[in-house]
Amino acid sequence: MSLYANPTKSSPPSPYLPSACRIEEALRPTAKEKFFRLAPHDPHILNYSPGQFFMVGLPGYGEAPISITSGPDEGCIELCIRAVGNVTNAIHRLEKGDTLWVRGPFGRGFDVEGMAGKDLVFVAGGIGIAPMRSLVKAVIKRGGFGRLTLLYGAKGPEEILYGDEFEGWRAKGVDVRITIDRPSPGWKGYVGVVTTLIPPLDIDEGRTLAVVLGPPVLYKFVIWGLRHKGIKDDDMLLSLERRMKCGLGKCGHCQINCVYVCQEGPVFRLSELKGLPEAI
Amino acid sequence: MEENAQYLYITDRGFKALVKGLLKERRVYGTVRKDGFPAFKEISGAEEIELVQTPTHLSAKEFLFPQREVLLKFDIKDNTHEAVVEAGDQAIIGLHPCDIRAIGLMDRVFSCGAQDVNYLARRGRTILIGSDCMPDRYCFCKSLGDTDVDSGFDIFLHRLKTGFIARTGTEVGADLIRKFAGPRMPSPRELTELEGLRTRREGSFTATLEAPPEALPGIYAMSDESPVWERIGSICYGCGSCNNVCPTCYCFDVRDEVRANLNDGERVRTWDGCTLDDFARVSGGHDFRKTRAARLKHRFNRKFRYLSGRFDSLFCVGCGRCSRACLVRINIAEVTNELIRESYKK
Incomplete structure (x- = not known):
């Protein structure tokens, strides 16, 4: 046939x-x-x-x-x-x-409707701010969320992306906190990797979703920090970076254990990655 | 099994007439002996075909999923792309049951979700003709369920001392047999001879798995921390031979090739292999499977566990090609048996 x-x-x-x-x-x-x-x-x-x-x-x-x-x-x-x-x-x-x-x-993106009503903590490292901007804009546009906090880490002031948009986000109720990895002349903000911004946060862990976007090295440390704040794996969303050649679930490059990142991801709940040792 | 399959007898001359008829309308690939080894090759005459019973070293996947194929043509100056589907009428003769099962799995992969028009167009124009096999010491399809197939082919031929028993799996196959091969109903003696062949094959397997196929995904799931991976990883060359010869390894790379005029070119896909060094490396340099052990574990799990949920089947057909081709003699059945034995101890 x-x-x-x-x-x-x-x-x-x-x-x-x-x-x-x-x-x-x-x-x-x-x-x-x-x-x-x-x-x-x-x-x-x-x-x-x-x-x-x-x-x-x-x-x-x-x-x-x-x-x-x-x-x-x-x-x-x-x-x-x-x-x-x-x-x-x-x-x-x-x-x-x-x-x-x-x-x-x-791929599967963020379910903005499903996140409504929650406090959101956005954690972005480096170029991770690029997809985070899409989500932040969607959240601001929809409204109906609790407290919104953005933690953003860049290597230095010259690498900060969307610096001219943060005031607008703050005006819409997003608490934007930016840190750079190493001290830099003229920089008056936070210094240290983005994980250092997590411990001082005041988090209501029962109603908080954390969204983590960044380079692969970032995840382990941010997850560790967020767990210490009482956030459950079910309430952490992250996006995985993988090599991809087709985007169609065929070329095999983005496969982690049983999942194709381009199909089931790139956005996952951390709890969904349990049993996928290669994921993070 | 018997409802769809129709048993017919055709003579040697009928088989040759069938091949001749196919050659008039399409490209025909058949099994031959190449330097003494069984191989698929494009043939131009029926007499070239030898229905070799031992497995070919390379599978037939290249005729459906070529090692290099054009997906797009582009023109940089004109800023245009054009989709390319390279497909022509063809027939593959001499596929063993494992090869036919493998093609069935490839069909699922390329038709699941986004339709891969390149594969499917070629597949839709391909006639599959199976033939009997006899296991060598690497074959273990018997341990994965069945040594025979009852569908997935257009025609399946069983070689008798003289002539063939032909089973037809599709209308197309039945028409071809009627049109070219002059079939008649087989005699009871011919059917008895067929049963004898089947019995002989069933008794000829030496490689076996020590657990039933349905237990394998679970056993692999328990084996993430097994020392087996480090051991075989330490001898693996990372050459990708296992991926190349596997009839169900379908991973590919896509890249652009530009002609010397630096204007027009093609986007091509080529086979890739998960055991190769940079398969899972991303642009920042992070490699999600850094070691050969991790890459082998990934490949073995793809065959026995990772894809079984997605496609409702194991992805190993037991052809033994990867074991046969491995330069350092990593044997998929032996490795699986080690994992099985370890799981019994847990």
């Missing part, structure tokens, strides 16, 4: 075919990151939720998984991309008016 008889006529479109996006704005907020606002030709791909990602590519270079930094329903896609490899370095050479190619959105 053929899976389908006539592939040229009845087969679905190739899931590997990317969709073109015009770059409406290209900014360089730090030496390592570039920020893009994209207008997609296909409006369907604007239907994303915070925490999801796109496979972002350039012909001749390939694709890389990039999380979304814009809030939902903003009519555009914003990406904050750090130049770390072949693909992302090539993307950094793009400017306003150029075309970027995306597939997606992929």
